[in-house]
Amino acid sequence: MFINVGRSVAGGVNPPNFGTATFGSSENFQSMFQSANFNATVDTSNFDMSSITGGSLNGGGIHAMFWLSNGITSVDGSGWNLNANGFFTLKQTFRDSEVTSVDLSGTGNDFSNVLSFQDAVRTAPMTSFAFPSNADFSSVTGASNFFLSSAKMTTADYDNFLIRMDATNTNSGITFGMNTSTYTGGGAAATARANIIAAGNTIVDGGIAIVITPAMFTTPTNTGVTMTGVINAGAALNTPYAGGQFGAFYDLSGTGTLECVALSTITSSAFSVALYGDDAGTPTKDGLDPGDVPYFAILDGGVVYLFTPSPAFSGYVTNGIFSITNGTSSPL
Amino acid sequence: MSNHISKNDTNRWFYGKISGTGEDSLKVFGNVGLLGETELETGLPILETFFTEEELQTAVNTVADNPNYYQEQIELDSEKFVGESGIYTRGLKIKEEFLEE
Numbered sequence: 001m002f003i004n005v006g007r008s009v010a011g012g013v014n015p016p017n018f019g020t021a022t023f024g025s026s027e028n029f030q031s032m033f034q035s036a037n038f039n040a041t042v043d044t045s046n047f048d049m050s051s052i053t054g055g056s057l058n059g060g061g062i063h064a065m066f067w068l069s070n071g072i073t074s075v076d077g078s079g080w081n082l083n084a085n086g087f088f089t090l091k092q093t094f095r096d097s098e099v100t101s102v103d104l105s106g107t108g109n110d111f112s113n114v115l116s117f118q119d120a121v122r123t124a125p126m127t128s129f130a131f132p133s134n135a136d137f138s139s140v141t142g143a144s145n146f147f148l149s150s151a152k153m154t155t156a157d158y159d160n161f162l163i164r165m166d167a168t169n170t171n172s173g174i175t176f177g178m179n180t181s182t183y184t185g186g187g188a189a190a191t192a193r194a195n196i197i198a199a200g201n202t203i204v205d206g207g208i209a210i211v212i213t214p215a216m217f218t219t220p221t222n223t224g225v226t227m228t229g230v231i232n233a234g235a236a237l238n239t240p241y242a243g244g245q246f247g248a249f250y251d252l253s254g255t256g257t258l259e260c261v262a263l264s265t266i267t268s269s270a271f272s273v274a275l276y277g278d279d280a281g282t283p284t285k286d287g288l289d290p291g292d293v294p295y296f297a298i299l300d301g302g303v304v305y306l307f308t309p310s311p312a313f314s315g316y317v318t319n320g321i322f323s324i325t326n327g328t329s330s331p332l
Numbered sequence: 333m334s335n336h337i338s339k340n341d342t343n344r345w346f347y348g349k350i351s352g353t354g355e356d357s358l359k360v361f362g363n364v365g366l367l368g369e370t371e372l373e374t375g376l377p378i379l380e381t382f383f384t385e386e387e388l389q390t391a392v393n394t395v396a397d398n399p400n401y402y403q404e405q406i407e408l409d410s411e412k413f414v415g416e417s418g419i420y421t422r423g424l425k426i427k428e429e430f431l432e433e
Contacts, residue, residue: 118411144413145414173359175411175414179365179370180365180370194334196375197373197374198375199375201375204370204372205370206370206371207339207370207371312368
């Protein structure tokens with residue numbers, strides 16, 4: 001049996017009430033809500049997918065299930081008990097839809113027969129996409145353009161994805177298109193990511209998650225080598241954050257942990273800040289090397305704001321001078 | 333040893349390949365994403381980067397020894413192509429049977 005309610009709907013109608021619908025072993029969810037246009041989100045949380053029909057790389061299972069759908073913003077699949085009788089795919093499952101959140105984290109969901117995540121989300125405005133903590137991705141051979149545009153996973157979800165992929169998948173030649181998803185540096189996810197790459201795969205992502213806490217605004221090591229910055233960004237920085245702290249942070253150790261390399265108190269008028277460079281006479285990197293670009297951040301009222309300067313900072317230069325005359329800030 | 337395109341690398345177009353020539357040696361090519369937001373790291377032994385898509389297209393077609401390979405892969409919605417093309421329409425040659433109904 002092939003279930004499809006999406007393409008039978010002209011647009012802007014109430015979604016069907018699936019209640020506690022149970023679908024048997026012969027059902028195929030491919031394109032079920034494709035191009036549907038609901039005026040309220042559809043409740044799929046009670047679907048039973050414990051024995052759905054598998055397919056191929058381009059069909060069956062839940063292939064294209066929500067593709068181009070409108071009105072469905074959240075998909076709770078935590079209790080689906082997803083399990084296909086054969087290989088299946090998440091290709092295009094949520095592609096270019098309005099879905100912002102997918103929860104497939106239930107440990108009853110079995111991904112061991114999933115072949116591909118290619119285009120699974122693509123330009124849907126996804127911010128959260130959770131897999132089970134015991135996910136088995138052993139059959140995956142493709143994940144190109146999984147996320148594009150503004151779509152991404154949370155750092156916690158991406159950490160889990162990397163760890164489970166490394167633990168269960170031995171394939172090479174896969175491209176993981178994770179867009180701006182960021183991972184936690186210096187831990188299990190970073191190790192997993194390195195292992196996946198070393199196996200001959202390719203990852204596009206947002207890199208290490210920027211973690212800057214109030215406690216990290218500490219006086220940096222005086223290496224005796226500096227670059228001087230003049231901060232005169234009135235309405236963007238000096239005025240709203242006067243009395244706060246302005247710092248620069250960089251992963252000096254290469255472990256994913258940022259360290260403070262510059263710190264000054266913000267004043268309502270122009271102020272200067274010293275970016276500390278690496279002391280070549282010490283065995284470890286204790287400051288910036290030429291070309292390094294640190295993160296700039298503001299601590300004000302106990303809140304840390306990431307500051308993106310304008311003009312863009314082009315890189316550390318020993319004894320150099322830079323100026324910041326504008327920019328944008330956003331809370332971390 | 334991995335190859336890398338940093339977030340601040342202005343060369344956003346790339347291909348990754350194994351040794352040798354021909355279509356099979358090309359494993360991935362396309363655009364790494366917005367400057368300052370996304371990066372790429374690969375275990376593939378060869379990574380070449382380019383400033384423009386036109387430069388990438390020429391290089392990919394040369395490696396593939398096929399003057400239309402780049403266009404074909406995009407229009408066939410190949411998994412090898414990453415990101416969005418500014419020249420060709422992705423999946424143009426794929427029969428969108430579901431959308432046509």
